[in-house]
Amino acid sequence: MESVAERLAAAGADVIGANCGAGPLEILRTVKRLGKVTALPIAVYPNSGFPEYVNGRYLYRATPEYFAGMAEEMAAAGAVLIGGCCGTTPDHIREIAARVKGRKPAPRQISTSVPLAERGETQTVAAPGFLSSWGKEKVVTVELDPPRGLDCSNVLTGSRILKEAGADAINLAENPLARVRMGNIALANLIQREIGIEVIVHITCRDRNLLGLQSDLMGASLLGIRSILAVTGDPASLGEQAGASSVFDLNSFTLIKLLDDLNRGVNALGNPLGCGTGFTIGAAFNPNTARMDVQTGRLLKKVTNGASFAQTQPIYDLKRLDDMLEQTAQLNIPILPVCCPW
Secondary structure: OHHHHHHHHHOOOOOEEEEEOOOHHHHHHHHHHHHOOOOOOEEEEEOOOOOEEEOOEEEOOOOHHHHHHHHHHHHHHOEEEEOOOOOOOHHHHHHHHHHHOOOOOOOOOOOOOOOHHHHOOOOOOOOOHHHOOOOOOOOOEEEEOOOOOOOOHHHHHHHHHHHHHOOOEEEEOOOHHHOOOOOHHHHHHHHHHHOOOEEEEEEEOOOOOHHHHHHHHHHHHHOOOOEEEEEOOOOHHHOOOOOOOOOOOOOHHHHHHHHHHHHOOEOOOOOEOOOOOOOEEEEEEOOOOOOHHHHHHHHHHHHHHOOOEEEEEEEOOHHHHHHHHHHOHHHOOOEEEEEOOO
């Protein structure tokens, strides 16, 4: 954040700031950091946090009163232009205006050397893991399905055989096709402890709300899970559980953003976690469409949000594989094609 402020000022910016993000609390932390390193006017347009899916609608929970209270703190931290992004309404803006009307820009004490702790740089660097030999040697990952019951002996045996055969990692899907299987985080921990091979855990947006996702991801980090593939997930209506419903507080894009936040040591509200989770974040990519450029654009957005590698849907055509590699070359991330026997 500090280096961005310095570079923008050097490039001739008249105003700098931040918008959107994960709610006003996260933007407040940004304002406080910017206010310590620049005398330029600071503009902020926070959103109302992550939307929640309620009775068929996406709703933002941040009230105008809460939003305006945070705006007052932003003004006190140095913001001189305050507005709103996703989820804000005329009521939010009206309340902000009532709270900050007539205020003068808050004085700032500019520091040329900001301690790392104040910068919020608590990110845990992810271990190289299964991608450490990318570009030097062939990287092979194999997907296994968690069992439908409590007996995971076949999965453990399969993981051992694959490790001995030279596989670099095991993929574990999460309730694929919306059908109930053993939890993949616990199973991944068991495989890594007993077999000694890295596991890429698939995390869907379907099965947990925002609260549950954060809690389980922090738990996964505690258990030594380091690679996560973020996917939206098949709707629950496709599965065999008639009473199950899909959650979808997040989609794959915002789940990747959440994972990136956790890596930086903050939760969805910007509250500090003490350290980062150290995840290697993966994204799904579907090259099997008539407009691969559209999918490439979606992948670019995922990379921008924090994804550092991608896995494809199954590819059955070598020419399509070549086209995919050509169109995604500029993204400069490892892409693992899921290949099936021809």
